[in-house]
Amino acid sequence: MRIENRLQLQLWREECKEKHQKEKCRILVCGGTGCLAGGSDKIYARFKEMSEGMDHVTVKIGEEIAHPGVKMSGCHGFCEMGPLVRIEPYNYLYLKVKLEDCEEIFEKTILRGEPVERLMYHDDHKVYETQEEIPFYAEQTRLVLKNCGHIDAEHIEEAIAAGAYESFEKAVFEMTPEAVIKSVLDSGLRGRGGAGFPTGRKWSQVAGQKEKVRYVVCNGDEGDPGAFMDRSVMEGDPHRMIEGMMIAAYAVQAHEGYIYVRAEYPLAVRRLKIAIEQAEEKGLLGDNILGTGFSFHLHINRGAGAFVCGEGSALTASIEGKRGMPRVKPPRTVEQGLWAKPTVLNNVETYANVPMIIKNGADWFCRIGTKESPGTKAFALTGNVKNTGLIEVPMGITLREIIFDIGGGIKNNKKFKAVQIGGPSGGCLVESQLDSKMDFDSLTKIGAMIGSGGLVVMDEDTCMVEVARFFMNFTQRESCGKCVPCREGTKRMLEILERIVEGNGKLSDLDELEELADMIESTALCGLGKSAPKPVISTIHAFREEYEEHILKKHCKAGVCSNLRTYKIDLEKCKGCSKCARNCPVNAITGKIKTPFVIDNEKCIKCGTCKDNCAFGAIYTE
Missing domain, CATH: 1.20.1440.230 (NADH-ubiquinone oxidoreductase 51kDa subunit, iron-sulphur binding domain)
Incomplete structure (x- = not known):
């Protein structure tokens, strides 16, 4: 049924919430790209099969009786531990779930409410039963990522029950476009794509242009190595980002919007298409939305995988069908962007913040983070850290807190060496900078930048x-x-x-x-x-x-640069089996059977074949 007015939307929202509340027992299987690569789609299918094949089975939760529901959610964030399965209402989070674990989870947890402790997070002999207790999650402030992993990303009813489009409703029925811009301006929201430009100022500049044909564009290209924050939002909570774009469109009175997504994100593209189609079907996108007279149409453009298309003018050129290349500025995008018309261009995370600001107010947002960089920031924490994944923290948190409290410290208890921040656009920060605050201005002062939000942690063995x-x-x-x-x-x-x-x-x-x-x-x-x-x-x-x-x-202390390695044989470990000599492509190893062999480093081409073939660990590099 198409929603024609505000009352119908409110009634439908109540229906969705009521339906959601009736689902007392929910199996949320992570459907993010990482977990799908680990086989979570098969786990989902197995739970679905078990649930649908047992229609006569009900679950007793306290005094409530419920039938288990199986959902494919977005990314839960704890990528190191995938595939992940969350069981509500217990909030159990099961890690590294395999297909053969499904029966035990169903029998013990779904039917009897008992935890499967071997699949839970363990640390220092402690078992963390609920997701919220795990240090990786407990130290975060998940606002943009709040629904990722908690709702079915492919059904609009789930998003509506979680509050989707409430802020858009408030904006179009209770606020003028000018009031919306003022709220975003007062919030201090800065672009999360890297530059940190004030979002409200950008919107006001577009709204102030004489040209009345305007566009709203979302940068979902995210080409930095190790960054996947925007992808997770598009995959796990697409309606949040779409709602942010709709509010921006209302604020600047634009009627066409474009989402530019990199081609390497097929799952994000599919879920965005589903979300747009469902919103159009319900009357939340298209002509005369909710009977207000405001129209907004949304389109998806797939990028060709060029990193440079993350730059604003290159991105708009690509949408126009031209080669994605930056141009000289001015004119800026707010003046002449897409098809030389005034254009609001923000990234996924920026738009995802907007609904919360409209709903809760600018003052609420300003209380999170720092004065000059309010709100939260999502980071992709990767590299030589124990707990890798997608995190969201208040602006102003220190690197030390992120790496050692949320990330759990360096893998294999090795020494921290550096962290690459902001991908290719950022720089390396070292141990003496671990207490640096993670906000736009603090990082700029030390010659770094947040960039897109990638954090690659490196240990002592990194060159x-x-x-x-x-x-x-x-x-x-x-x-x-x-x-x-x-x-x-x-x-x-x-x-x-x-x-x-x-x-x-x-x-x-x-x-x-x-x-x-x-x-x-x-x-x-x-x-x-x-x-x-x-x-x-x-x-x-x-x-x-x-x-x-x-x-x-001519030496690489980390032993990473192959031309600078020196291969040696530990005489005590070598058994004289000759396997290294037999596999050496340049005959650089000599010796007699049952006596230690020797490497001639003048002949050695440093290919590492000898080390790979040694069964006794006798060959090492220095």
Whole structure:
């Protein structure tokens, strides 16, 4: 049934809430990309089969009687422990669930309400029964991600029961467009895509343009290595983001919107399409929404996988069917964006914050985070940390709290070395900066930036020169090539870094890297080009001795750079089996059977075949 007015929407919302409340027992199987890769779709199908095949079975929860319902949710966030299954109303969270665990979960938990402790989170001999008790979740403030993992992402009724479109309803029936913009402006919400530009100011600039044809665009490209915050929102709670775009459209009186999603996110695209179709069917999108006379149509554009299309002018060019390349500014996107019309362009997380601000007020939002960076920020915590996954924390939290309280510290109890923040656009922060606050202004002061929100944690065994080379290789490969500083400058920097990791570097290379970086930062056309050298410069400043060791001593302390490894045989461990010698492609290993063998490092090509074939762990690198 199409919703024609506010009363019908309110009645339908009550129906959805009532239906949701009647589902006393819910099996929420994580349907995020990570868990699906681990087989959660098969786990969901098995639970569905068991539930539907037992229609006569009811579950007693206290004094309530219920039939179990099975849902495919979005990402729960605790990606390290997937596939994940949450059981309500007990709030049990089962980790690393396998298909063969389904019967035990169904028999013990669904039918008898008993926990399966072996599938729960364990730490220091303590079992955490509920999801909310687990330190990974307990230390977070999940607002944007509140519904991810808690609702069925492919059914609009679930989103409506959780409060979707309440804020849009309030905006169009109780507020003027100017009042909406003022609320967002007063909240201090800053763009979560990296630059941190005030969202309300951007909206007011679009609303103030003489041109009345305007557009609202969502940047869901998210091309940074290790970042998947936007993807999780699009997959797990698409209606929240769509509602934010609708509020923006009402605020600037735009009637067309575009969601630009990278092609590598097929699940996000599918769930967005489902969400848009369901919203259109119910009359929440399209012409004359809720009888207000306001119309808004939403379209999806799939990107071609170019990192540069995360830049605003390149993104709008791509939507128009042109090659995605940045242009000279001004004019800015707010003046001449999509099809040279005023355009509101924000990323997924920014739009997902808007409904909460409209519903709870600007003052409520300002009480979270810091004065200059209010609200929360979602981060993708990856790398050499015990608990990897998607987290959401208040702005102003320290790196130490994120890595050691939420992340559980460094894997295998190794020593923390650095964290790459903000992907290729960010820089490396070291141990002395662990108490740095994670907000826009604090990070800018120390030469870093939040960027999209990727956090790659590195331990003592990481080669920082190779890290710099990896990120420079990425940015050079992804350069659109339009401006010389980025096209040629990043190529020269990459060539120098490759020489260094191969053992052919010169001390003067470090000065040349810094000169090139300064030139690129000063003259590149777009923000992505200007920030390209950050990983290199931050590692040179913090780990210059590693660069010098590579150059002067031809040695990689971490043993990562293959050309700088020296392979040796532990004479006490070697059994003289000759397997290493027999597999060496250049005959660099000699010896007699049952006596220790020796590697001739003049002949050795450092391929590592000997180490891979040694059954006694006698071969090591230094």
